[in-house]
Amino acid sequence: MSSTPPAPAAPHRAEIEHVVRRLLYQRLGQPLPRSARAPRPLIVNVSARHCHLTPQAVETLFGRGHQLQPKKWLYQAGQFAAEETVTLIGPRSRVISNLRILGPCRDLNQVELANTDAISLGFEAPVRASGDIKGTPGCMLMGPVGFLELPQGVIRAAPHVHMHPDDAAFYGVKPGSFIHLRVGGPCAMTFDRMLVRVSPDFKLEVHIDTDEGNACGLTPGTPCELVP
Template sequence: MSSTNSISMNRAHIEQLVRDSLRRQVGGMGRSRISGPNPLVVNISARHCHLSQSAVETLFGKGHQLTPKKWLYQEGQYAAEESVTLIGPRSRVISNLRILGPCRDFNQVELAYTDAISLGFDIPTRNSGDIKGTPGCMLMGPAGFLKMQEGVIRAAPHVHMAPEDAAFYGVENKSFMKLKIGGALGVTFDRIFVRVDPSFKLEVHIDTDEGNSCGFGPDVPCELVR
């Protein structure tokens, strides 16, 4: 057996062990009481941006490549070492706005509602990539400025899932589900946008405002329902 195949098998075995362990942990952060094919994880997504390679080079210099700092739950996604400064319409700024990689073919900034108010933005709630008609902004990096004509949004709460998860829950790509959050507040989010792809792990993303509003944190139970 080649070393490459051995590494792949070891990685797959480790991932399966992790999933089995998550299934045994009832009431952990973002894990459902319902036992599906894969463990449900809910993560709070803080403000960040996605950039094209051209934008990265404008901000950090010709030929610059993003450097992974922290790998995220979805395969191949990471928080980069690089960050930028966002300049809002009132000349107020957010420093150290984290870039998420890898690069995409469009530029997008995702803010929570309170971020937008502080900066002077009137931003819509949109699904990622749906940026037509949204406000723009200025980003500043160590090598230059990038003027975005559009692309500043509040990301709609959404769930990533593989086809086997979609079959289990009885939903389709681009449909909607509900996310029931337990704990002291007992909040239900009624419009969780469904994204289905074979590469996805079962994970819900909500922003910092949404997480704070429902008191989400360690040991708060949650459940996805149709």
């Protein structure tokens, strides 16, 4: 079976609010705040533990010819949480069941955990940018029809922001540089090393893990801003 291309997505609520806010300030004749001048609204999402797999790994775990099936389309175009999950076996023989696979398939296998997950399983997982897996711990994955031993690939994903080139130009940053993320609310804090990733295919979105999201008390209504 092949995955079905995503249907045209309705605008995200934050995108609609961004346009309305900009029009309201213009109508009132008031200067636009920086957040309203930005090309796109800022979306901050918590990325729960998950893995990325190669087509060969998917076949090993789920059977010959198997392809990932979308369960939920994500904010970035073409990215989805798959119906399929695997069991992750750590060095202490402790397991995480139902570890979600994110699609589409990639050219390397990678497991992304929060620090709490890593400690519980017995991993010394370093903070790395996605794809930088050299020298990282390996693990065992179990699927419905097979096992897969990864010699490396277990990381804690560095907090990062996806940017379109227009966003990068607005904030004055380049791919691989860092920007601050200021989070408001009762547990207000600032992330000082938000890794910048830039692509014409990206929409402006920050990814932090569950530990980081819990630490700053992130909710859909929490005010956030990027600070160059």
